[in-house]
Amino acid sequence: MYKLGNVIQNYAWGSKTAMTALFGISNPDDQPQAELWMGAHPNGCSRIVCDGESRLLSDVIEQSPETVLGRYTCDQYGELPYLVKVLSAAKPLSIQVHPKKSAAEEGFHRENLAGIPLNAAERNYKDPNHKPEMVYALTNYKAMNGFRVINEMVELFEQANCPTLSDDVQALKANPTPIQLAAFFREVISLTGEKKQSAIAELMENIGSKGLSTDAKAIFELIAGFATEYPSDVGLFAPLMLNVIELEAGEAMYLDAETPHAYLEGTGIEVMASSDNVLRAGLTPKFMDVEELLKNTRFEPIPAQHLKLKGQVKDNKVSYNVPVDDFKVEVITLTDKPQTEFVRSAEIIMCLQGKLTLESEGQEINLIAGESAFIPYSSRQYSYKGTGKAVRTFN
Structure with missing residues (x-):
């Protein structure tokens, strides 16, 4: 077992205070602390102390992949298949879609053949992997996730009263199908x-209109907030098309491939397949490839009530079943009675609240809130105890 030294990403949208408030992580330079990465991704690889030497986790895995990951993971993925983050947003992230695995493999190969550098602004596919995600909220957490049911979408656009888009809205109202939704979405994001x-201009003019429904008022307030950062971005229309969801601390949701989404505000644990493939759809100054985005978007409305993940409670654990094999997540309520886990793959365990003690073959690691450990497959089993909560990720 190894205590992890993790990378903090200082993206501009990050909170300057949340990680200090939750985990006591210092921020002496008053930088936005957007994400804390736990894993072996090359853009922010964790470090461990191995044989008295600080090493990249990826190097340790590469040196003995079957020992560290286990044969199944080694054969199936050849690397640690997941990445764990603490994500803390003070401002909205870009609206984005992640490709499914077959599309990522094809796109990565195609862009390699075209000679597009991996760090090029116009590069869509940084790797050949999909990027399903799960979020577990540590604070109140607001996001957009998936298309609204079409009648809701039409009602909101009618209340927005944008004559420029009225023909498109009426076409969607007359033919509320995935094909027409795709045509409507294309029209809006291609403006x-x-x-x-x-x-x-029409949208912003009508934000304060009288007679709006309660739901519309909340949506238009959100749009007004977006406009302070992105006053001329087509992403301003996104809350009219996408579900806006608010998680309370302790709630979770899953974000599938080909689903438009954006994180707006709050702090949570984000677990994902180890990928950096992003196709953007708005609220960003970065490159947007509309045609590639549309090819990788599934135009199926998702009722908002279906978005939250229901955890399976057993003893001191809440397990979240996600429809991919890349990762599994458990949130553990800690007690002072040691509990034994049998290791089926490499694991990352993070203390969320209180204190966590791990023990395996006479080795002991003590963690406080915000700290994490890597447990290789070769550990075979370990015990844990403590106070507060922890989150365990494996595959």
Whole structure:
């Protein structure tokens, strides 16, 4: 077992205070602390002390992959298949879609053949992997996830009263199908020039209109907030098309491939397949490839009530079943009675609250809130005890 030294990513949208408040992580330079990465991803690989030497976790895995990961994971993935993050948003992230695995493999190969550098702004596929995600909220957490049911979408656009888009809205109302939704979405995110300016001006003009429904008022307040950062971005229309969901601390949701989404505010644990493939759809100054985005978007509305994950409670654990094999997640309520775990793959365990003690073959690691450990497959079993809560990720 190894205590992890983790990387903090200082993306501009990150909170400057949340990680200090939750975990006591210092921020002497008053930088946004957007994400704390736990894993072996090359863009932010954790470090461990091995044989008295600080080493990248990825190097340790590469040196003895079957010992560290286990034969199944080694054969199936050849690497640690997941990445665990603490994500803390003070401002909205870009609206984005992640490709399914077959599309990622094809796109990665195609862009390699085209000679597009991995760090190029116009590069869509940084690796050949999909990126399903799960979020477990540590604070109140707001996000957009998946298309609204079409009648809700139409009602909101009608209340927004944008004459520039009225024909498109009426076409969707008359033919509420995935094909027409795709055409409507294409029209909105492809807005340019005077038509884009007119549509956004109409939207902003009607934000404070009287007679709006309660739901519409909340959505338009969200749009007004977006406009302070992105006043001329087509992403301003996103809350009219996508479900807006609020998680309370302790609630979770899953985000599948080909589903448009954006994290808006709050702090949570984000667990995902180890990938950095992002196709953007708005609220960003970065490159947007509309055609590639549309090819990788599933135009199926998701009722908002279906978005939250229901955990399976057993004894001191809540397990979250996700429809992929790349990762599994358990949230553990700790007690002072040691509990034994049998290791089926490499694990990352993080103390969320209180204190956590891990023990295996006479070795002991003590963690406080915000700290984490890596447990290789070769450990075979370990015990844990403590106070508060921990989150355990494995595959």
